[in-house]
Amino acid sequence: MHIAMIGTGYVGLVSGACFADFGHHVTCIDKDAGKIAKIKAGVMPIWEPGLESLVKANIERGRLAFTTNLAEGIGDAEAVFIAVGTPARRGDGHADLTFVYEAVRELAKALTRPVVVVTKSTVPVGTGDRIAEILKEEDAPEGCSVASNPEFLREGAAIRDFKIPDRIVVGAEDQRAREVLTEIYRPLFLNQAPILFTGRRTAELTKYAANAFLAMKISFINEIANLCEAVGADVQEVARGIGLDNRIGPKFLHAGPGYGGSCFPKDTLALLKTAEDAGVEQRIISTVVSVNDDRKAAMADRVAVAVGGSLEGKRIGVLGLTFKPNTDDMRDAPSIPLIKRLLEGGAEVAAFDPVGREQAEPLLSGITFTDDAYSAANGADALVIVTEWDEFRALDLVRIAEGMRGTALVDLRNVYDRTEAERAGLVHYGVGRGRNGVNSI
Ligand SMILES: NC(=O)c1ccc[n+]([C@@H]2O[C@H](COP(=O)([O-])OP(=O)(O)OC[C@H]3O[C@@H](n4cnc5c(N)ncnc54)[C@H](O)[C@@H]3O)[C@@H](O)[C@H]2O)c1
Numbered sequence: 001m002h003i004a005m006i007g008t009g010y011v012g013l014v015s016g017a018c019f020a021d022f023g024h025h026v027t028c029i030d031k032d033a034g035k036i037a038k039i040k041a042g043v044m045p046i047w048e049p050g051l052e053s054l055v056k057a058n059i060e061r062g063r064l065a066f067t068t069n070l071a072e073g074i075g076d077a078e079a080v081f082i083a084v085g086t087p088a089r090r091g092d093g094h095a096d097l098t099f100v101y102e103a104v105r106e107l108a109k110a111l112t113r114p115v116v117v118v119t120k121s122t123v124p125v126g127t128g129d130r131i132a133e134i135l136k137e138e139d140a141p142e143g144c145s146v147a148s149n150p151e152f153l154r155e156g157a158a159i160r161d162f163k164i165p166d167r168i169v170v171g172a173e174d175q176r177a178r179e180v181l182t183e184i185y186r187p188l189f190l191n192q193a194p195i196l197f198t199g200r201r202t203a204e205l206t207k208y209a210a211n212a213f214l215a216m217k218i219s220f221i222n223e224i225a226n227l228c229e230a231v232g233a234d235v236q237e238v239a240r241g242i243g244l245d246n247r248i249g250p251k252f253l254h255a256g257p258g259y260g261g262s263c264f265p266k267d268t269l270a271l272l273k274t275a276e277d278a279g280v281e282q283r284i285i286s287t288v289v290s291v292n293d294d295r296k297a298a299m300a301d302r303v304a305v306a307v308g309g310s311l312e313g314k315r316i317g318v319l320g321l322t323f324k325p326n327t328d329d330m331r332d333a334p335s336i337p338l339i340k341r342l343l344e345g346g347a348e349v350a351a352f353d354p355v356g357r358e359q360a361e362p363l364l365s366g367i368t369f370t371d372d373a374y375s376a377a378n379g380a381d382a383l384v385i386v387t388e389w390d391e392f393r394a395l396d397l398v399r400i401a402e403g404m405r406g407t408a409l410v411d412l413r414n415v416y417d418r419t420e421a422e423r424a425g426l427v428h429y430g431v432g433r434g435r436n437g438v439n440s441i
Pocket residue numbers: 006007008009010011012029030031032035083084085086099102103106120121122123151152153154155262263
């Protein structure tokens with residue numbers, strides 16, 4: 001099967017490389033010439049474990065190509081995936097579909113025969129209908145189908161998630177679209193991956209409902225963490241105690257600085273906008289969003305408490321900037337509001353992230369970027385763990401403590417516990433660790 005992928009970002013590049021690895025012929029298209037040039041030169045534009053070798057192997061086998069030219073890229077494709085960004089629209093939180101509609105218009109003009117247009121981008125209910133209208137408006141060849149195939153991969157584990165998905169959701173309104181997508185995903189259901197065929201609108205909504213539910217689990221455990229701190233309970237143990245119940249499940253129950261990233265913040269907002277337009281209340285998700293906003297805003301206060309109440313003139317070391325480990329993605333990362341508030345409070349900040357520096361630098365001015373964790377801790381009154389990269393799990397805490405001016409280890413991911421920190425002469429400020437007594441905030 002020949003496939004074209006419009007948009008070669010986190011989702012387009014991973015999906016394109018994985019489809020090629022299944023044996024399909026894939027051309028990835030992006031209007032960002034710098035990105036395409038980089039990939040052709042063997043340099044990945046994003047940091048994703050295993051991606052470089054997967055892309056390289058499939059280029060060598062002649063199954064994966066890259067171009068900036070859409071007309072050339074769609075070539076003999078039977079299916080054209082749209083994987084462009086759908087960020088939150090500035091000002092109102094609606095999903096901004098400008099990139100999607102631009103790509104569809106361009107595609108419609110370039111097509112010389114009917115294809116199945118598949119939306120992989122996360123798009124609000126009804127976008128597929130609008131895409132079908134645009135194809136007509138732009139005189140695309142008769143017989144094109146429009147399907148929705150939302151993507152559920154996680155950055156940091158994207159290739160594994162794509163190749164061993166919990167499920168594949170295909171929203172299609174005609175037999176041809178279902179057949180083409182069945183053929184594309186055949187290697188996965190040979191491996192028993194469940195495939196769900198639904199209507200197009202249902203598939204579109206399923207993606208938002210999934211992200212909103214996961215965001216809700218995070219906001220839920222963060223509020224329980226606050227309660228743990230107040231009543232002397234330990235959120236880690238509460239999370240384990242509830243997560244072992246199969247009806248609840250253990251994932252997304254880690255208390256921390258609030259969810260960030262390129263999906264949950266914008267997708268929860270977009271879901272609320274869809275509901276508003278439909279005149280249907282979504283009180284739970286609305287609360288999830290405000291719990292998370294408050295959570296992110298409150299993290300700097302925790303650091304202030306740990307250094308005696310005022311941030312003025314304090315030096316703060318920050319470990320981890322990306323919104324989660326194993327990605328360089330900084331979109332809506334909790335580190336951004338935290339660091340801004342630390343600076344506003346009069347603190348100096350030295351930060352280290354294993355791979356996020358290039359993306360973080362334009363977003364965080366007025367701080368020092370260091371080359372390792374120990375340099376970030378050097379001379380600090382408090383060291384704050386914001387992202388739980390594996391390399392922060394086995395730090396030499398004695399060496400950290402020796403380099404610091406103060407003793408506060410503000411551990412927003414509960415990587416360490418009180419005893420380990422105390423052994424090194426540090427005071428541990430975890431999240432929701434009320435059982436640890438006075439040191440929790
Ligand atoms: N990042 C994730 O973890 C993730 C997971 C699941 C779903 N999604 C969804 O997938 C979509 C893409 O997300 P992403 O993180 O890959 O975005 P991204 O910003 O990393 O990549 C989008 C790419 O599309 C390109 N592009 C935009 N308009 C174009 C056009 N007309 N022609 C060619 N290229 C064009 C951009 O240059 C960019 O490289 C979004 O809707 C997102 O919500 C993302």
